[in-house]
Amino acid sequence: MHSRLESAPRPIITLTTDFGLQDGYVAAMQGVILGICPEARLVHISHQIPPQDIQTAAFVLYQAFGYFPPHTVHCVVVDPGVGSKRRAIAIRTSHGVFVGPDNGVFSLALAAPGVNVQEAVILSNPAYQLGQVSATFHGRDIFAPAAAHLARGVSISRFGPTAINLVRLPYSHQLDRSGSADTTPIIHIDHFGNLVLGLTAAAVDHPEEVTFVIKGERIRGLHRTFADVPDQALLAYVGSTYDHVEIAVRNGSAARRLNARVGDEVQVIDSPFPEEA
Amino acid sequence: MHSRLESAPRPIITLTTDFGLQDGYVAAMQGVILGICPEARLVHISHQIPPQDIQTAAFVLYQAFGYFPPHTVHCVVVDPGVGSKRRAIAIRTSHGVFVGPDNGVFSLALAAPGVNVQEAVILSNPAYQLGQVSATFHGRDIFAPAAAHLARGVSISRFGPTAINLVRLPYSHQLDRSGSADTTPIIHIDHFGNLVLGLTAAAVDHPEEVTFVIKGERIRGLHRTFADVPDQALLAYVGSTYDHVEIAVRNGSAARRLNARVGDEVQVIDSPFPEEA
Amino acid sequence: MHSRLESAPRPIITLTTDFGLQDGYVAAMQGVILGICPEARLVHISHQIPPQDIQTAAFVLYQAFGYFPPHTVHCVVVDPGVGSKRRAIAIRTSHGVFVGPDNGVFSLALAAPGVNVQEAVILSNPAYQLGQVSATFHGRDIFAPAAAHLARGVSISRFGPTAINLVRLPYSHQLDRSGSADTTPIIHIDHFGNLVLGLTAAAVDHPEEVTFVIKGERIRGLHRTFADVPDQALLAYVGSTYDHVEIAVRNGSAARRLNARVGDEVQVIDSPFPEEA
Incomplete structure (x- = not known):
């Protein structure tokens, strides 16, 4: 740990959600992240994605992610399928790590010039989730802890099995x-x-x-x-x-x-x- | 100071206000905090509390505060009584320190499971306020400096006399x-x-x-x-x-x-x- | 560099724009800044300035900047003239460095009590801009990199020639x-x-x-x-x-x-x- 802090760049985590900023939801995610990875830089891409608008979230991420250093973890929670069987995933690429629901929200960023997918996994390991996982707020209970552990340097392969056939938006074509x-x-x-x-x-x-x-x-x-x-x-x-x-x-x-x-x-x-x- | 920085967790201050984000009010509070406690992590819970809506502020704090580390200082400024005789207070608990007006805005968080009040004081010591205190913006002149000094490790008992009979919202019952x-x-x-x-x-x-x-x-x-x-x-x-x-x-x-x-x-x-x- | 980090205060950069928070524009600026000056504290003054409303931006900056430490860099991007001949400038003063378009947006802050202009330059040196400068988003391509390099301690005189006759709003009189x-x-x-x-x-x-x-x-x-x-x-x-x-x-x-x-x-x-x- 000590040697990593001296040699590795400081972790950066970006957040993109449709939670708005009038509730405590985004703050709860930040509290969870800072508890796990106190040295993380937190950057808010947007919390004003229209409710459940996966397409807008995908575009806004596409606008911004390329300007961040490649070690950045991008956590996106626009998640109309929370509590259903949609998968929770993490994707390591040549230009950033992506964490969120497998509903196509990353498919524009993955189609951007120069981005290569290196590994994608299903977030199933409870060791990297909150002790109690609610059925309606995976942003706080699954995605925020995953982003924080990834930012700390935990290997992506420890989070769960390989994910194949990621969902893509028609849009990304x-x-x-x-x-x-x-x-x-x-x-x-x-x-x-x-x-x-x-x-x-x-x-x-x-x-x-x-x-x-x-x-x-x-x-x-x-x-x-x-x-x-x-x-x-x-x-x-x-x-x-x-x-x-x-x-x-x-x-x-x-x-x-x-x-x-x-x-x-x-x-x-x-x-x-x-x-x- | 030096030893504290190496051994203690990095200070975290959360902010919750009804100031909105189109004026410079929240920024002025942040400037004051960073001048006093440059190493503080600042987390915005919400600045979109409806104007003077103490009940919503109390709920939003209640949603989020429990996910922050227990050394976090939570500063809330929804303060319709500013300039009147309402008290300015700080409350040290088993799960966070709370700073703001004594109008009930903390009463839901204090009623949350596992939260015990350890000490509550009236913020009357001018040594921990800005040199000039306006009559209309205690967020900047009293609460932000108090939060920053508390985050730096100043003992709560130095801020003023013990506060008893804190205001509670009917709501918290x-x-x-x-x-x-x-x-x-x-x-x-x-x-x-x-x-x-x-x-x-x-x-x-x-x-x-x-x-x-x-x-x-x-x-x-x-x-x-x-x-x-x-x-x-x-x-x-x-x-x-x-x-x-x-x-x-x-x-x-x-x-x-x-x-x-x-x-x-x-x-x-x-x-x-x-x-x- | 190493000695500066140990002795100098940590860099602070404030951002004020009319970009809103539903797109990825502000995030792209932050990514650029963190790539150049990873240790910078980023403070958002406001991103809800009404579109192209220079007067409101000038006032909001005036409300807040005085509460920040004097080494703070204030980057303002409300820029209806982007792509025209309006100048991009940086201004070093006794109370902060200002970076943005020369359209009067700094003229209220410069008229505040106790603020003295020490040096003003035109941001023309491509060494402190992104490799590709778009015609429509100088916030990301010129102002964010300039703010980050200034925050790192690059001397203002290296950014370009002296700027005279800065634009003032009627308002500032x-x-x-x-x-x-x-x-x-x-x-x-x-x-x-x-x-x-x-x-x-x-x-x-x-x-x-x-x-x-x-x-x-x-x-x-x-x-x-x-x-x-x-x-x-x-x-x-x-x-x-x-x-x-x-x-x-x-x-x-x-x-x-x-x-x-x-x-x-x-x-x-x-x-x-x-x-x-």
Whole structure:
């Protein structure tokens, strides 16, 4: 223990939940973690995931996890299946360890560039759970202790048997990095009302002429930044989550302007002559 | 000091307020704490307590404090009486030190299983307050410094004279651990719309037959978890805050479905023949 | 490095943004910071600044920064001009280092009592930025790395050339510390609906007789605290942000009662005979 503290980087644990911050649920998880791994850095990615919205949780994790050191443990608890037979899992990768329910919430992060899965296990060993496990709050009783023990350096193989066939969101197949899509879905809408598309800039052949059609509006060209267009104008640009294309209104909300929702399809006319399409 | 740092556990201070997070109030408290006790771990239980809602603050603290190590200092500032004659207090117990106004906000935690009060004092010693104490922000000027000095190891008896007759919420008498209630109040409604009752599972004699009547709906049996009932069905189950009974809608909001509020009474028919009641 | 860690205070970085907490943006900034300066204490001042509301961000920073140790680095990202020619800056002062866009967001803090600017630079050195700088998220790519390197002790002069003529908000000239104003603006409305005025108590000559007129309501005298007036009554009092005068409703919201907004002017009759005015 002593030698590890001097040589290893300080443990970091991130938390992402749909618990909100008006109850004591997130705090209880933190208390459990600090009891097991007092030296852990705790970082809150978000606790404002809409209740039971696995897709949003998957996207928010995908936005953030890549900026953390690779020894970070990412604990996600958006868990509509708690108490059912859904598995509790941990996944060790080349860029972070993931802990949470096996419901697809990690499938976007696992599809990110440069991430390789090294080992995945089912969290079944009671030695790494609270003494009493409730049927409704595995975040506190199973996932928080697992994250803390993993952060302390316990080997992932001690937590339980290998997990295969991890659940994936349909969503994780829609990250278009290879081009020639005719349509692309809105995969996330952020706090500012910007629309993040499944399409990435690398998959666009004609960045100056490409045209996006959404709700009858035609938006031409991939811009660099908001300041390229007038106040309140719609634009498409290369966003900040990897190189996903985003649609925004400068100093406004594209979601409100277009009445757009996650899952809506956007037509992509990636041709040097888009006006003929 | 040096020897303490090597041998004692690292100080932990939790914060619970109704300040919200859009102003700089919570940050000012943290600045004060880090100036006095730079090594403190700061954990935010909640800053989204509804303004001046002592009852909700008491419940949220009760949900979380038991999962923290016993040396933790819990600072709560929900303080409608600031500037009046209400006392500022600190309470040392077998499971944590509590700092805040004497308005009952600690009375649920003090009623939790296994918690014994060891010493309670009035925070009157100006040596442990900011140089200038405002009349409206004791969180920053009195409670934050007290929490930080207590976390550093200053003896509680140095803060002021013994406090007796601490204020209790009526609420703290309604934690029914002993059975045979005919009605029980809703003592909290959480972020998901789940209703937490004063009644605990230990006080239910007939868990399979017990029937709860609320707003004309009859809910039978104490279930283990949401997955025991169909989507959108009402159920009663043993919740995750100690063993308080909760009422929920699977994948929905019981508060919205039943138009329920904290304080509403729920009828409890704890008989093997509830249908006859 | 080693000697600094033993002798210097532990680095503290505060974050203030309009990113909200439902996306992964703030977390990405934290990941970047912990990768560069693993020992940094991170304190969140607020991430709930209304989108692109520089004035509110400036006020919230002004409320909190003075309570942090002077070695603290304050990173603020409310940045409607990202991607345009607005400058990215760092400012070293007698009470903290400030990092963010040059749009006036620091101008209230710089106008606070006892704060002296020592050096200001443009953040142009790519050695202290992420390898790839996006056009839309300088918080992650420029400001977070700058804050982390400054917290580690890198000299501010290495970040780029001296910045002169920093942008100031009109707002920063309205902190009336010298008296004899006929009107004063509402410069902030807090979470409780209390109205913070530009006027400070030091500038009031007749604290017992001074009368404030707002939306047809006359409010007489500067009180010490809420408890001085009956429940639901309007009052003016010396607030907790420096000595700015505030207007509140005891146990209620003055903003709602008066339908008040930031920027509304309040008439000040600072005379021993206000009833004659």
